[in-house]
Amino acid sequence: MNVALILLIVIPLGTAILIPLIDIFHKEVRKYLVVFSAFLEFIILLYIVVNNFSKITNGSIFLTYNLGGWLPPLGINLTLDMLSLYFVALISTAVLFLVIYSIGYIGHHEGKYYVLLFLMWAAMLGIILTSDIFNFYVFLELVLITTAPLIAFKRNREGTEAAIKYMFYGILGGVFIFIGIILIYFNLGTLNFAEISANFNMLPLNIQILISIFFLVGLFIKLGIFPFHFWVAKAQSAAPSPISALLSGVVEKIYIYAFLRLIWNVFGINVLQDTGMSKIIIYVALLSSIIGHVLALYEDDLKRMLAYSTIGHLGIIIAIVTVNTKFAIMAGLLHVLSHLLMKISLFTSAGFLLQFTPSHKLKDSRGVAHENISVFSGFIIAAAGMMGLPPMIGFFSKLFIVRSFINSSFYFGASLVVLGSIFSFIYYSRYITYGFKKISLGSPEEFRLILSVLYREKVVKNIALLFVIAVVLSGIFYKTVFCPLEGVYNVLENPSLYIDLILGG
Amino acid sequence: MSKTKHIFAVLILSLLGITLLVSLSKLPNQFEYANSIYHHVVNNSITETGSLNFVTAILYDYRAYDSLGESTIIFGAVSGIVLLLSRKTLPVSSHGLSFIVKRTFGMLTPFIFLFGIYIITHGHLSPGGGFQGGVILGAISIIFSIVYGSEFDYKRYSPTTKTLLETSGALLFIGLGFMGILLGGNFLMNLNILNAEVGSLLSAGSIPFINIGIGFKIGAGLAIIFYSMIQKTFKEEVDL
Numbered sequence: 001m002n003v004a005l006i007l008l009i010v011i012p013l014g015t016a017i018l019i020p021l022i023d024i025f026h027k028e029v030r031k032y033l034v035v036f037s038a039f040l041e042f043i044i045l046l047y048i049v050v051n052n053f054s055k056i057t058n059g060s061i062f063l064t065y066n067l068g069g070w071l072p073p074l075g076i077n078l079t080l081d082m083l084s085l086y087f088v089a090l091i092s093t094a095v096l097f098l099v100i101y102s103i104g105y106i107g108h109h110e111g112k113y114y115v116l117l118f119l120m121w122a123a124m125l126g127i128i129l130t131s132d133i134f135n136f137y138v139f140l141e142l143v144l145i146t147t148a149p150l151i152a153f154k155r156n157r158e159g160t161e162a163a164i165k166y167m168f169y170g171i172l173g174g175v176f177i178f179i180g181i182i183l184i185y186f187n188l189g190t191l192n193f194a195e196i197s198a199n200f201n202m203l204p205l206n207i208q209i210l211i212s213i214f215f216l217v218g219l220f221i222k223l224g225i226f227p228f229h230f231w232v233a234k235a236q237s238a239a240p241s242p243i244s245a246l247l248s249g250v251v252e253k254i255y256i257y258a259f260l261r262l263i264w265n266v267f268g269i270n271v272l273q274d275t276g277m278s279k280i281i282i283y284v285a286l287l288s289s290i291i292g293h294v295l296a297l298y299e300d301d302l303k304r305m306l307a308y309s310t311i312g313h314l315g316i317i318i319a320i321v322t323v324n325t326k327f328a329i330m331a332g333l334l335h336v337l338s339h340l341l342m343k344i345s346l347f348t349s350a351g352f353l354l355q356f357t358p359s360h361k362l363k364d365s366r367g368v369a370h371e372n373i374s375v376f377s378g379f380i381i382a383a384a385g386m387m388g389l390p391p392m393i394g395f396f397s398k399l400f401i402v403r404s405f406i407n408s409s410f411y412f413g414a415s416l417v418v419l420g421s422i423f424s425f426i427y428y429s430r431y432i433t434y435g436f437k438k439i440s441l442g443s444p445e446e447f448r449l450i451l452s453v454l455y456r457e458k459v460v461k462n463i464a465l466l467f468v469i470a471v472v473l474s475g476i477f478y479k480t481v482f483c484p485l486e487g488v489y490n491v492l493e494n495p496s497l498y499i500d501l502i503l504g505g
Numbered sequence: 506m507s508k509t510k511h512i513f514a515v516l517i518l519s520l521l522g523i524t525l526l527v528s529l530s531k532l533p534n535q536f537e538y539a540n541s542i543y544h545h546v547v548n549n550s551i552t553e554t555g556s557l558n559f560v561t562a563i564l565y566d567y568r569a570y571d572s573l574g575e576s577t578i579i580f581g582a583v584s585g586i587v588l589l590l591s592r593k594t595l596p597v598s599s600h601g602l603s604f605i606v607k608r609t610f611g612m613l614t615p616f617i618f619l620f621g622i623y624i625i626t627h628g629h630l631s632p633g634g635g636f637q638g639g640v641i642l643g644a645i646s647i648i649f650s651i652v653y654g655s656e657f658d659y660k661r662y663s664p665t666t667k668t669l670l671e672t673s674g675a676l677l678f679i680g681l682g683f684m685g686i687l688l689g690g691n692f693l694m695n696l697n698i699l700n701a702e703v704g705s706l707l708s709a710g711s712i713p714f715i716n717i718g719i720g721f722k723i724g725a726g727l728a729i730i731f732y733s734m735i736q737k738t739f740k741e742e743v744d745l
Contacts, residue, residue, distance in 0.1 A: 006692045010679060013577065017675040020584075020668045067570040069691040074542055076570045112588035119581045126574065138574035145578050149585030160589075186532075189541025210528045 004048050005065040005078045008088065009125050011041050016118035023111045031103060034114050038099045041121075045092050048080070059487020061085060062501045072502050073192050076132040079502060082487040083265075084128050086333065087257045090340055091128070094250050095121050097463050101348055102242045104459030113153065120146040120246070124254050131193040131502055133181055133266075136258070140177065140222075143251060144170040151239045151247075162231070162238035169221055169231045176218030183211050194502035197266045197495050208271050215262055216281070223255045225318065226288030229311050233295070236307035237360065241351025244303060248310040249344040253336055256317055264492040269324055282319045286416050289315025293423040301360045305427055306346055309386065312420050313339045320401050323408050329492060330485040331400035337481060338385065338393040341474060345382040345467035349375045352460050353435075362434055369435040375461055376435055378468035383428035385471050388421040393475040396482070554695060555709040556629040564634065565712045569693040573678060576636075576719050580675060583726040590733045601654035610652045618645055625720035629709040635716040639723025646728035655735055664732060667725045674721030681711050681718070 015037040022030050048063070055061040063080040066072065080088070099117065106113050119142065126139035144167070152163035185191060187207060188199050200208065224232035236244045263269055272278040292311030299305040317339070321332035356371040357364045369376040385392030388399075398417060405414035474481055491498065550562040564572050601607060621641035628634030646667070649658035685694030695710040702708060 003686060003692075006682075006686075010682070010692070013573075014676075014679055017580070017672055017679065021672045021676075024665055024668060066691055068566065068685070068693045068695065070567055074545060075567055109588055109591075112584050115584045116581060116588070119577060119584070122577075123574075134568075135571055135574065138571055138578070142574060142578050142581060145585065146581040149588050152589055155589060183532075189543055191542075204531075206528065206531055 002048075002063040002065055002080075004044050005063055005080055005129055006067070007044050008041065008048075008092075009078075009122050009129065011037055011044070012118040012122035012125070016115045016122065019111055019115050019118070027111075030111065030114065034099060034118075035103070037118070038096045041092055042096050045089060048085075049089070056082070056085070056484065056487070059484070059490050061487075064502065072131075073190055073195050076130065076135050077192075077502065078129040079131045080129060081491050081498070081501075082484070083257070083260065083491045086485070086488050087128050087253065087336075088125060090253065090337060091121075091124055091250050094340060094344055095124075095246070097466060098242050098246055098250075098344070098348075101245075101351075101460060101463040104456035104463070105242055105351060106240065109153070113150070116146045116150050117246075120150070120251075124250065127254050128257055132191050133184065133193060133196065134191045137174070137177060137181055140258075141174055143254065144174065147243075147247065147251060150243045151235050153240050153243065154238065156238075158234075159238040162234035165231045166235040169224075169228060173218040173221030173228075176214050176221065180211050180214035180218065183207070183214065187211075192502070193261075193266050194499040197268070198499045198503070200267055201270075205271075205275075208267070209275055209277070212263070212267050212271055212277070215267070216259075219255050219259050219262075220284075223252060223259075223314055223318070224311055225285060225315060226291050226311075229288065229292065232311055233299075233304045233307040236310065237301060237303035241303075241347055241354070244307070245344045245347035245351075248307060248347060249340045252310065252314055253340060256314070256321075256336060259318065260321060260492060265495045265498050268495060272322075273324070278322050278324065281322045282410070282413065285315040285319035285322070286413055287315075289313070289319065289420060290416055293420045296427050297423050299427070300362050302350055302354070302362060302365065302431060303347075303360050305362075305431070306343070306350065309424060309427070310339075310343060312424070313343075313386075316401060316417055316420065319413055320404060323404065323410060323413075325404060325408055326486075326489055326493075327400065327407065328404035329489050330482065331397060331404050333485045333488055334393075334478075334482055335397035335401060337474065338397040338471075341467060341471045342382050342385045342392070342394055345464060345471055346379065346386070348460070348464040348467055349379040349382065352457075352464050353379065362431055365431065365434050366437040367435070369432075370438065372461070375464055378465050380432055381468050382471055383424075383432065385475070387425045387428060391475045392471050393478060393481075394471070396475060396478040400482075551703060554712065555700075555703050556712055557704055558629055558631065558634075560632075561629045561634055561709075561712060561716075565628070565715045566695050566710075569682075569715060572635075572715070572719065573682070573693070576675070576678065576722050579723055579726050580671070583671070583729050586730050587733045601657065602652050606652055610648055614645060614648060617641065617648070621645070621720070621724070625716050626706065626713055628716040629712045630704065630706070635719025636723055638716070639720040640727060642720060642724030643727030643731070645724075647731050650731065650735060655732075658732070662728070664729065667729050667732070670721050671725035671729065674718045674723075674725065677718035678715060678722070681714055684711075 015033065018033065019030060022033060049056065052061045059082050061080070061082060065078040067076045067078065102113070102117065123139040123142035123146065127136055127143065130136050130139065148163045148167045151166055152159040184196055187203055188196055190196060221228040236247050239247060263272065269278070272281065289312045292308050292315060296305045296308035296312065299308055313335070317332050317335050320328050320335070352375050353365070353368050353372070354360060356368055381392065385394035388395050398421060402414045402417050405417065546559060546563060546567065550559055551557065554562040554566040556562040556566065621638045624633035624641060625635055625638030628638070646658060646662055649661060681696065682693040684696055685691055688696065695712065698711055699707040699709060699713060
């Protein structure tokens with residue numbers, strides 16, 4: 001029993017509900033409420049970490065909370081183990097700083113923006129903490145419903161088109177997952193992760209495969225893996241920069257969490273390995289990765305380029321965790337962290353730099369470096385991390401990925417990772433060279449019309465630099481991040497332990 | 506070009522359809538799983554929750570947390586639509602329909618309201634509940650705008666009132682959840698507030714209150730959606 005778990009979800013949810021109420025009475029308070037609850041959330045996370053520090057260091061943390069007082073198979077329960085804790089920590093910290101960034105960045109329609117942002121936050125934590133498959137689906141849809149209006153936040157043609165496309169793909173993915181849930185309930189009569197996991201291998205093999213395929217297709221559509229990647233670039237380039245950072249850095253990680261949790265702890269990786277499906281997943285993900293990088297190479301729009309690079313990195317993460325050796329999974333999880341930090345710092349600093357240029361186009365960004373050299377060098381550092389240069393965290397995660405591909409004699413995968421790095425070197429250096437060109441930019445009035453104005457420039461700048469510092473620091477102290485991942489691996493590899501802990505306690 | 510594209514799409518879809526059909530036809534016809542939660546709910550839900558309606562017992566007691574998520578989806582959709590559809594220049598509101606229609610609905614609307622309230626409060630006894638009753642309440646606002654003109658709706662039932670109703674409904678739901686923690690139980694525990702015998706109106710613990718909360722939230726939310734589609738919304742959006 002741990003009340004902190006439900007507080008993690010209810011605080012953002014309650015904040016989202018309070019914001020319209022506050023807007024009626026006193027609009028000025030909204031800003032403080034938003035920051036206050038974001039910090040409160042962070043404090044609760046710290047409280048959980050400090051209270052269970054010894055258990056976290058040996059990887060045996062397991063907190064649970066039964067909602068409504070009903071025991072697991074009957075009611076819904078929340079659980080927090082190493083895997084959930086890792087993702088909760090990443091997401092809560094990232095969203096906290098993105099909320100502060102938004103205060104500087106977003107200047108109109110703030111009320112509804114924060115409502116949707118906090119609902120999205122609550123939904124993401126709901127997905128991670130729940131151990132009930134229908135509840136999982138409810139929050140998955142909540143993430144979709146709240147992200148789509150934020151993509152169309154600029155209310156122009158491009159944004160609306162992107163949001164509609166995102167909605168269609170997201171709903172399609174949701175339908176696949178929903179059919180999978182129906183099949184599970186139809187066959188097993190339960191919705192609890194642990195009970196499904198305990199009984200899943202008693203089903204006939206063809207039904208096991210059918211259910212896994214439904215879930216995999218649903219998750220891949222939501223992730224934007226290769227055959228379903230069409231919405232990614234549109235959505236991430238049309239959205240305002242903090243939302244692009246959230247979409248690429250944080251929301252996509254939720255689906256990676258769902259992939260890990262469902263395939264390893266609930267269905268069991270054996271189903272995929274015995275039928276050879278894991279090989280197919282690896283090749284599809286690698287193909288998607290290389291296609292993402294190639295498309296980024298051809299792109300002449302900064303935010304679309306960053307979005308395509310997201311496809312490339314997500315493909316690598318999915319491929320490396322499906323290899324399913326201890327080192328591979330740990331490397332994949334480290335890359336989740338490194339991609340989150342680097343992509344958020346790229347998008348946040350791009351959001352700052354784009355105020356100086358008339359459009360998102362690369363060739364319009366000539367001379368950006370001379371406008372603000374500190375943020376631009378931050379962008380270069382984060383981009384260098386993406387290319388895999390030391391001492392940024394991207395170097396270590398890519399190194400470990402290549403090494404674990406080679407250890408399990410997947411030379412094709414290893415070479416693709418290296419090739420992706422070379423491609424990203426090319427497309428990032430294109431932007432950087434444009435940035436250093438000495439050409440005077442147009443008059444201020446000209447681009448004020450096209451781009452949103454930053455409201456508190458200093459906040460935006462400092463948060464962008466903060467993420468860049470995080471990229472460098474986590475690279476230097478990569479061991480402190482990497483070692484706890486062994487506990488995450490143990491959670492993934494022992495579904496029976498997960499079952500015992502939920503149903504036994 | 507487009508024709509070959511269409512043929513290609515049809516081919517892929519039919520291939521997928523056939524695969525799906527073959528896989529689904531291999532499912533056994535009858536499933537009987539001994540430990541299914543279905544048995545527990547059917548046998549024990551009346552004594553455990555005090556609700557005559559199984560669906561309500563599941564929605565607002567066993568899985569009340571899901572209902573919190575579902576009603577939050579409506580809340581999110583309302584916020585999103587208000588965000589996207591609010592604009593500066595607006596069509597002039599209608600002046601309503603003819604005198605006959607106005608009189609008829611003048612007589613009908615109180616009963617529609619009463620019916621909505623009935624559906625909400627009897628959620629634990631008969632089919633219905635907060636979601637369904639809320640939709641009926643939301644229809645009243647639509648009647649106001651269509652029959653009497655949207656200006657009437659604005660005066661009688663202003664956007665601020667709607668937002669207040671929506672958020673108070675949501676806060677009631679979350680507040681009931683926290684009451685469970687304060688009384689020494691769990692979040693969204695079924696509180697022993699209304700404990701008359703099973704089958705009467707004042708029974709089933711906190712389920713009727715959750716129904717009322719959801720009813721207000723859904724009703725006001727749908728009214729806001731309709732309203733933001735026809736007329737200017739809150740002042741905040743106007744001074745863009």
